Amino acid sequence: MAAISSDNHGLRLVTRYVVLTLIALIFVFPLVFMVVSSFKPDLQLLRDASSIRAFLPVGDISTDNYSAAFERAPIGLFVFNSVLVTGVTVLLSLLICSLAAFSFAFLEWKGRNTLLSIIIATLIIPFETIAIPLLLLVSKLPWIGLEGLSVGWLNSYRVQIIPWIADGLTIFLFVQFFKDLPRDLIEASRVEGASWWQIYRRVVMPLSGPVIATAAILKFLVMYNQYLWPLIVVQEETYRPVMVGLQYFFQLNTAWGEVMAYLTIITVPVLAFYLALQRAFIASIASTGVKG
Template identity: 35%
Template sequence: MAFSKNKDLESDQTKYKSLRNKKFFGLVLNRTVVYVILMFLAVITLLPLMWAVAASFTPLNKVFEYTYPFQFKALLPNDFTWEAYQNLFDRGMGNAIKNSLILAFSSVFFGGIISALAGFAFGSFDFKGKNFIFAIVVITFMIPTDIIAIPSYMLVRRLGWLNSYTGLIVPSLAHGMAIFLFTQFFKGFPKELLEAARVDGASWFRIFLSIVLPNSKPVILSASLLLFVGQWGSFFWPLLVAPTPKMQVVQMAVATAQGEYRTLWNELMAGALIAAIIPILIIMPFQRYYIEGISGTGVKG
């Protein structure tokens, strides 16, 4: 009887080990399949980027030499040269980068101040018509730029701001999305801190500078990155109000590689890489704060 029980126990243990091994094997197999699929998708995603990098260091007459039919040689520079980058900078890419940086950082600084103050007002105070005004602010970042471009251009022209930094910067300072981010963040700010500061005799502006801003680093960085990227990537508005070579921005400098009858593909790829690398280098160190700011505002991607 005891022998039979031991035999049944050993049989159950064997079945359990077999079942556990099958589950483990199934889990490993599932993960392996998932990783293989993800690696395949990653390679497909990276192939165009690798080709763009290679094309930017390749003479124009050899850019498509190994692409039809496709060969992996196309992912490496064919007859390495800096010609594309040199031509871009000869046509004013350096000045365009300077202009774009001036516009982007000006938008971050002045636009950030305006957005933070507006967000503090919407998030911390109750006043007549607040919801209506906030709804208008939210609607503004849903309206395509093309719809208001002509009226905005006519206003800038009447003010004499054409071909100037003022005409490029001022219209972008009131940023609806940045105001929305600050508003959502300040709605969750502890009201007890604000009330305690008011009891101590602090003005609202003092409270904003000394209490609110020092505790709002995530949303400040999040909104700053949003403003920077938005201004850095602008093309249509600068083309409309400041089309002169002296005032051209990076996106306009990149567009010079594409003519009506001919496209300089190596220069186009070089310009695209320059336009992408600079914001990436600026954003990457603050990526953690960007994610914290977005998650803290309740915005879903």
């Protein structure tokens, strides 16, 4: 009986790994196709797309597409803009949304549940319905900078950052995580005379590594893939992000090899951010715990 049980367990384990491998391949194939195609000329790229050769670095392989892509568009500038806007927005969003969630989860004040319900309800509102009102708003708002007082936020980094700092999903994720934390920790900290800010900074946030990593990855993907909003509010090349920069490769004649090269380049920051957050996520889980 023990041998049969062991065989069944081994079979289930092999089946599970086979299924997981197939799922992983489904997600990896488009990336492999993108990277391999970025080294092929257009004619070969289109010819190989109908066979297994689309995933193999065979034929006329070169880096000409990358050279041509950098000549066609200021890719370095676009990547810098996207990384800057995304990085600043993610950091500010984690701070503001976690503070808001802390007040919803631990503080008692009138109208707390009603306001949280309204914030969560904003998740069902499509961005397209508020795009024009938001555009009219940011075009009239004042700003004090190095050059003094100015009116309007168009063609700037701030117009791509500030409207997206706080969002209902990130607040909701933090609230749900905070509510699952042991209340004994909060009560013990209050008994010892800790302020709410000290509890937030020294007790709650050090235990919140998993939700921080989750919220950061989701926010990063949303901000890095922004297209419609930057297209509306940014007309100057100086502030354009990578997704708007993709238009450069569909003007006049479309060079698919250059498109693949561009997509490969702009994917690198996403993979780097994900790998960094994955390590931080695993480390936070390993180090999180309540000592007796």
